[in-house]
Amino acid sequence: MHVLVLGGTTEARRLAESLAGDRRVRVTTSLAGRVAAPRLPPGDVRVGGFGGVDGLAAWVREHRVGLLIDATHPFAATMSRNAAEAAAQAHVPLLALRRPGWVAQDGDRWHSVASLAEAAELLPALGERVFLTTGRMGLAAFAGAGLDALWFLVRSVDAPEPPCPARMDVLLDRGPFELEGEREILRHRRIDVLVTKDSGGAATAPKLTAAREAGIPVVVVRRPPVPEGVPVAATPDEAVEWVVRKLSAEGSGGADGSGSADGPGASG
Template identity: 80%
Template sequence: MHVLILGGTTEARRLAELLAGEAGVRVTSSLAGRVAAPRLPPGEVRVGGFGGVEGLADWLREHRVDALIDATHPFAGTISFNAAAAAALAHVPLLALRRPGWVAGEGDDWRVVGSLEEAARALPGLGERVFLTTGRMGLAAFSGSELADLWFLVRSVDAPEPPFPARMEVLLDRGPFSLDGERELLRRQGIDVVVTKDSGGSATSPKLVAAREAGVPVVVVRRPPGPEGVAVVASPRGAVDWVRLVRG
């Protein structure tokens, strides 16, 4: 049985590890190629796009894929819709592996917004030293002159490219991050507002706890909607169970 995982996430790597131990299962992981030195999962790996819906459907047919699992980042967006359309064209079963989103708890000061642009508009008056943890893509939303007085600490795996905030320091780092480390980072940098996407999971959630403890507001960009009618599981183990059902 050939399983194609659209990956690039911690859950995708874990799923590849689990499926690599399944008898009679061949695993191929597809990475978008946006990270210069990704952590490679076990099994076969391909890097780069497919060329849209038709390209992905052709790849599924050509490589005799029996099951497709979309384990991309919750904010990957386009690929999830392409996967749903391509799976339908190629008549391949599709599953979405989505880590649960974060939920605000007692003491959290969250401002939930619908986009990076809304997050940028919410910043004036909230703080002056911003911890921006939305990745290196989309920094243009924070490059406007109305935010010129704000200072940004931008954390990403790879160096960002312009346009980006006028006053900015880049911290190249990769999760998972510890609570002690996040506490110290907020303290050392004098952070008084955090901006993040609701990516979910535990690898980057300690910043939320550190912000709550420090009384720092957090602007949270909600997840975009995914394609309708796609089966969803919340864990790699759940995805393995699905593969077993498909295999019969």
């Protein structure tokens, strides 16, 4: 069974590692190519876009993909929509692998927003020294003249490109991050407001703890929903279980490309 994993996340890499030892499975991980030096998973790897829905559906058919797993970043909404439409076109079962989102705790000063643009609108009322941890994409939302009085520390894996905030330092780093390191950034850089996307997971969560301890407000961009009707696995292990069930159905003659949407952690 050829399994195509739309990757780029830690969960996608762990899923590929788990499936690589199963002789019934051939795994190909697709990476968008936005990171200069990605950590490559085992199995086959392709880099670059597919050319939209039709291109992805054509690739799935041409390479005889039997299962498609969308393990992209929780904010890769366009890719997730394309995956849902392409899977329907190619009549291939699709699973979304999504780590659970973060949950506010006692002491958190969170401000939930729907977009980076909304986050930018809130900032002047919350602070002057901003720790921006939303990645290098979308910095244009913080480049408006109305934010020129603010100073930004932008953390990303690769260097950002213009347009960028007028007053900005760049911190090139890749998670996972340690709590003490996050505390030091807030202290040393005199940060008074944090901006993040609700990516979920433990790798970048220590910044939330550090902000809670320091009493710093956090602007949290809500993640987009998974396309309607797509089953969801919360962990790589749950995704492996889904694959195994599909393999068992195929072996018993029960798989016809229209498998049930039920699964561990499944939701609509």
